[in-house]
Amino acid sequence: MKVNSLSAAFTTQRVEESRDFYIEYFGAKVTFDCGWYVNLQFGDESSTLQFMSPRQPGQQLSESAGLMYNFSVPDVDEEYKRLTDAGLDVIVPLEDHPWGDRGFAIQDPNGIALYIYSDKEPSEEFKRYYK
Structure with a gap:
């Protein structure tokens, strides 16, 4: 396909x-x-x-539990400040992650987790997993 x-x-x-x-x-x-x-x-x-x-009879609403949209951004620290200054609640703290990003998460009006991150060098432990 x-x-x-x-x-x-x-x-x-x-x-x-x-x-x-x-x-x-x-x-x-x-x-x-x-x-x-x-x-x-x-x-x-x-x-x-x-x-x-x-729109269809019996069509169910989507479930947000466990759903996460990932947003890659140039400067995660800038986005963290902008979104928290705007009053949005952080559900995952801003942190560096060994798999190769720095990120945090908020939620949209549906309860969908929105992970906002910038790439960074992964630790030696995780470098081997990249293709």
């Missing part, structure tokens, strides 16, 4: 709130919004998320 792109669509009753959150805090660009479905673009056109309200 040749895949042109891949993105995640999250089914929620909070489509508008989700859209506004990602625009305000992550600079998302709305590329499609019909009210019940919104497509958000981050940075280049290959980074997108979608949020939609249920």
Whole structure:
């Protein structure tokens, strides 16, 4: 299979709130919004998320437990300061990790964990796992 792109669509009753959150805090660009479905673009056109309200009978809402979106940024310390200064609660503290990043996490309006990180040199222990 040749895949042109891949993105995640999250089914929620909070489509508008989700859209506004990602625009305000992550600079998302709305590329499609019909009210019940919104497509958000981050940075280049290959980074997108979608949020939609249920449309089919019996369609379930997505579960946020265990779900994490990863955002690679140029300066994680700058983003940590900006987002905490804006009043967002940190659910994973800002730390250096031996596998090769420095990061922290917050949550979006749906309870999805958002891991924000910058790459750094991995420890010797983890270098062998990179391909």
